[in-house]
Amino acid sequence: MFHWLEKRPFLFAVGVFVTIAFAGLIEILPDFAKASRPVIGTKPYSVLELAGRHVYIKNSCNACHSQLIRPFKAETDRYGHYSLSGEYAYDRPFLWGSKRTGPDLMRVGNYRTTDWHEHHMKNPASVVPGSIMPGYPWMFTNAADIDTAYAEMLTVKNVFNVPYNKPIPTKDGGTVTVKLPDTLDGAKAEALKEAKAVAADMKSKEVKDMVARGEIPEIVALIAYLNSLK
Amino acid sequence: MENRPLEYDYTVAKMFMFMAIVLGIVGMTIGVVLALELAFPGVNTILGSGVAEFTNFSRLRPLHTDAVAYGFTLSGIWATWYYVGQRVLKVSLKESSFLMAVAKLHFWLYVLVVAAVVVSLFAGITTSKEYAEFEWPIDIAVVVVWVLWGVSIFGLIGIRREKALYISVWYYIATFLGVAMLYLFNNMEVPTYFVSGGIGAWYHSVSMYAGTNDALVQWWFGHNAVAFVFTVPIIAMIYYFLPKESGQAVYSYKLSLLAFWGLMFVYLWAGGHHLLYSTVPDWMQTMGSIFSVILILPSWGSAINMLLTMKGEWQQVANSPLIKFMVLASTFYMFSTLEGPIQAIKSVNAIAHFTDWIVGHVHDGVLGWVAFMVIAALYHMAPRVFKREIYSKSLMNAQFWIQTLGVVLYFSSMWIAGITQGMMWRAHDEFGNLAYSFIDTVTVLHPYYTIRAVGGLLYLVGMFMWAYNMYKTATAGRAVEEAELKNASPMGA
Ligand code: HEM
Ligand code: HEM
Numbered sequence: 001m002f003h004w005l006e007k008r009p010f011l012f013a014v015g016v017f018v019t020i021a022f023a024g025l026i027e028i029l030p031d032f033a034k035a036s037r038p039v040i041g042t043k044p045y046s047v048l049e050l051a052g053r054h055v056y057i058k059n060s061c062n063a064c065h066s067q068l069i070r071p072f073k074a075e076t077d078r079y080g081h082y083s084l085s086g087e088y089a090y091d092r093p094f095l096w097g098s099k100r101t102g103p104d105l106m107r108v109g110n111y112r113t114t115d116w117h118e119h120h121m122k123n124p125a126s127v128v129p130g131s132i133m134p135g136y137p138w139m140f141t142n143a144a145d146i147d148t149a150y151a152e153m154l155t156v157k158n159v160f161n162v163p164y165n166k167p168i169p170t171k172d173g174g175t176v177t178v179k180l181p182d183t184l185d186g187a188k189a190e191a192l193k194e195a196k197a198v199a200a201d202m203k204s205k206e207v208k209d210m211v212a213r214g215e216i217p218e219i220v221a222l223i224a225y226l227n228s229l230k
Numbered sequence: 231m232e233n234r235p236l237e238y239d240y241t242v243a244k245m246f247m248f249m250a251i252v253l254g255i256v257g258m259t260i261g262v263v264l265a266l267e268l269a270f271p272g273v274n275t276i277l278g279s280g281v282a283e284f285t286n287f288s289r290l291r292p293l294h295t296d297a298v299a300y301g302f303t304l305s306g307i308w309a310t311w312y313y314v315g316q317r318v319l320k321v322s323l324k325e326s327s328f329l330m331a332v333a334k335l336h337f338w339l340y341v342l343v344v345a346a347v348v349v350s351l352f353a354g355i356t357t358s359k360e361y362a363e364f365e366w367p368i369d370i371a372v373v374v375v376w377v378l379w380g381v382s383i384f385g386l387i388g389i390r391r392e393k394a395l396y397i398s399v400w401y402y403i404a405t406f407l408g409v410a411m412l413y414l415f416n417n418m419e420v421p422t423y424f425v426s427g428g429i430g431a432w433y434h435s436v437s438m439y440a441g442t443n444d445a446l447v448q449w450w451f452g453h454n455a456v457a458f459v460f461t462v463p464i465i466a467m468i469y470y471f472l473p474k475e476s477g478q479a480v481y482s483y484k485l486s487l488l489a490f491w492g493l494m495f496v497y498l499w500a501g502g503h504h505l506l507y508s509t510v511p512d513w514m515q516t517m518g519s520i521f522s523v524i525l526i527l528p529s530w531g532s533a534i535n536m537l538l539t540m541k542g543e544w545q546q547v548a549n550s551p552l553i554k555f556m557v558l559a560s561t562f563y564m565f566s567t568l569e570g571p572i573q574a575i576k577s578v579n580a581i582a583h584f585t586d587w588i589v590g591h592v593h594d595g596v597l598g599w600v601a602f603m604v605i606a607a608l609y610h611m612a613p614r615v616f617k618r619e620i621y622s623k624s625l626m627n628a629q630f631w632i633q634t635l636g637v638v639l640y641f642s643s644m645w646i647a648g649i650t651q652g653m654m655w656r657a658h659d660e661f662g663n664l665a666y667s668f669i670d671t672v673t674v675l676h677p678y679y680t681i682r683a684v685g686g687l688l689y690l691v692g693m694f695m696w697a698y699n700m701y702k703t704a705t706a707g708r709a710v711e712e713a714e715l716k717n718a719s720p721m722g723a
Contacts, residue, residue, distance in 0.1 A: 003394070006394045006395045006400075007393045007394050007395070009384065009387045009395060009403070012395065012400070012403065013384075013403055013407060016400070016403060016404050016407055016494055017407050017411070019491065019494040019495050020404070020407065020408050020411065020494055020497070020498055021411060021498075022495070022498070023495075023497075023498035023499040024411070024415075024450060024498055057356060057357075057358040058354035058355075058356070059286075059288050059289060059354060060288040060289060060291060060292055060354075060356065060358065061288060062358055063287070063288045063291040063292070064287070064288060066584055068508055068509075070507040070508070070580070070583075071507060072507075072580065072656065073658075074655055074656035074657075074658070074664065075655075077658075077663075077664050078655075078664055078668070083508070083509055084509060085441065085442045085509035085510075087441075088440065088441025088442055088444075088445075088509070089440055089441055090440065090441070091440055091441045091444070092436045092437040092439070092440045092441075092444065093357060093358050093359055093436075093437040093444050093448075094440075094441050094442070094444040094445045094448070095358060096445055096508065097584075098360060098504065098584070098588070099584060099585075099586075099588065099589065100584035100585070101268070101672075102668075102672075103668045125271070128669050129669070130669050130672065130673040131271075131669060131672065132267075132268055132271045132672060133271070134267070134271060134274035134275075134282065134286040134287055134288070135274075135275075135282075136283075136286075137279065137282075138282070138283045145430065145431065147429050147430040147431070148422065148429075148430030148431045148434050149430070150426070150429060150430065151422040151423060151425075151426035151429040151430035151431075151434065152422045152426075152430070152434065152436050154422070154425065154426040154427075154429070155420055155422040155425040155426055155436055156436060158425055159420055159425060160440070184429055
């Protein structure tokens with residue numbers, strides 16, 4: 001039978017394809033039917049946070065840092081509650097990583113401050129002696145790309161129905177609303193407002209001046225994102 | 231019927247051979263830089279802090295993985311396809327100007343994609359997904375390149391003289407189909423520029439899938455990208471080149487059949503082993519784990535089939551460095567396909583995941599198996615495409631030993647590093663507190679990172695020896711007659 005198949009390339013290819021695709025069908029489809037729903041307290045990213053997430057991706061921070069806390073005592077002791085599927089409901093793409101050269105960052109917003117990040121990102125070894133993480137000083141001068149972040153917000157709202165401008169339940173029983181401004185200028189103003197709040201806790205004069213001029217350096221967006229990881 | 235042997239056309243095979251050598255050296259040079267950066271962080275700013283944005287570890291790492299996987303390995307795969315394909319199908323590219331044009335277009339478009347990838351990754355334009363970092367414009371170009379290869383495969387098959395498809399062709403077909411399916415599904419993304427009505431970066435996109443689903447699709451892809459780039463086409467190579475070079479028939483046809491269909495069936499199930507203890511449903515994790523263990527069978531099936539092909543001819547291993555490369559390649563294949571399933575056992579993965587042990591596993595596979603096999607295949611092809619004898623046997627021998635030492639240093643140091651780190655992360659003291667702060671688990675790795683960098687450097691030196699030997703073969707090797715090219719490749723001292 002197989003000899004026969006080997007003389008019929010088309011049928012052979014079909015056979016191979018079906019054999020390969022089989023597992024995919026069974027494994028992928030059922031889970032997609034019940035796509036994970038956000039847990040209480042999970043909200044979409046704001047303009048500045050999303051711009052910061054793009055900075056994280058641009059520099060492949062995920063090459064060294066995971067965002068996935070596994071359900072072991074050693075991990076929950078170190079990083080906090082283990083990860084729940086629904087917490088990732090607005091993560092496009094997911095950023096779990098595959099190598100923990102540095103620590104997990106899933107809940108880094110719970111135990112690090114703006115001030116700490118500022119110094120650490122400029123020169124990691126000055127904050128954590130012995131660290132092998134590279135410094136990222138250029139983030140203090142490169143401008144964050146607010147336009148693209150805004151474009152992505154519009155896209156996920158239109159295509160995937162992400163609940164911007166809608167009340168979202170929080171853990172303490174209240175609600176919050178993440179704003180999606182109507183216009184690009186509105187988004188820029190919103191981002192600048194968030195940026196001012198972050199920059200207020202920072203030391204760098206350079207950064208403060210930039211924000212005062214209405215520009216947003218990458219580091220400010222990144223810190224807004226890191227602070228949102230809880 | 232005329233009896234003259236076919237004149238095969240190796241133009242495109244040669245172009246891909248050249249790319250494999252160049253991209254191999256580029257990709258592994260970046261690998262060595264990465265290794266040095268982890269051992270000595272000062273290397274991050276080695277070209278000055280002004281350009282550190284482009285030379286630091288995190289920006290370079292995707293360049294390494296893509297350069298070696300999609301640069302070096304794919305070029306090697308295509309170089310062998312444009313050589314093996316004609317020979318086992320008994321048809322020459324010369325016979326079809328259409329297929330020749332497709333093959334050339336395939337090559338040049340691929341070169342363009344490589345250039346685009348290099349520029350975009352240096353600029354930090356990435357989707358962040360491992361082995362699928364390219365943004366949508368490049369994805370589209372990749373699909374075109376892939377389709378061109380498909381046309382080339384099925385076109386050649388369409389005009390073939392040898393009716394039965396040789397085992398290698400099965401594996402090339404499977405590579406083509408497998409990657410096509412996986413790549414398409416994993417790269418489903420929505421370009422934000424168009425949906426938002428022209429705002430922001432035109433090349434930016436957002437994944438079709440979110441969170442856990444995204445992870446599931448990504449590792450269904452990621453694992454099988456490994457399968458269909460680092461395993462399936464490499465098996466295609468060894469099934470052709472080892473019997474050819476040794477003059478031995480494949481040990482067992484039945485075993486090749488079993489191993490082939492077994493591999494096709496089992497591989498796709500195993501993707502879950504990248505997501506153990508994550509938030510994907512438990513049953514998928516369990517399936518991933520179980521099928522990973524089953525995967526030993528078809529993997530070892532091929533490897534043992536190859537080793538037994540050498541039955542009674544073991545003196546060839548001692549005599550020929552080319553055979554050495556291939557025999558060690560299948561040995562490393564057995565090694566990493568035993569190690570992989572062990573790491574896929576849930577309790578082992580709890581320690582191994584996220585550590586350097588995985589990196590060690592990756593590199594005993596890619597350095598010991600993939601790269602050795604590509605190197606061997608291209609060595610075997612060189613005298614046939616250039617009609618000259620391999621320039622230097624002793625240089626090849628030296629390369630073999632240097633690279634073998636390099637691999638051994640690489641994986642042994644990463645084993646120790648990974649297990650040390652995994653154990654330290656989970657250690658508690660007598661009061662139930664964590665015994666080590668995270669940074670303790672980093673600084674302890676310094677010696678192992680240094681050893682790995684040395685191992686990598688040795689391997690890279692071997693790559694240069696290979697490039698030199700190939701260059702000399704093409705330009706200065708003794709010219710040889712067809713009759714000398716039957717089996718064992720002719721080699722100069
Ligand atoms: C029976 C065969 C194999 C099995 C069951 C297997 C299993 C595994 C497991 C469990 C992991 C670690 C997942 C994690 O915890 O992050 C892994 C990672 C990996 N393996 Fe294998 N492996 C096999 C063969 C191979 C071979 C032959 C190669 C290459 C030549 C290879 C290349 C890789 C790569 C590149 C990764 C890293 C993916 C990443 O984290 O980016 N594997 N494999
Ligand atoms: C001179 C040889 C090489 C050296 C020194 C080297 C070094 C490295 C380093 C330092 C990393 C990063 C590990 C980390 O994040 O901790 C890495 C990752 C990787 N390399 Fe290499 N590499 C070499 C050759 C290759 C080759 C030939 C291939 C494939 C054909 C390859 C495939 C990969 C892959 C797939 C990863 C990602 C592993 C993961 O995510 O777990 N490397 N390499």
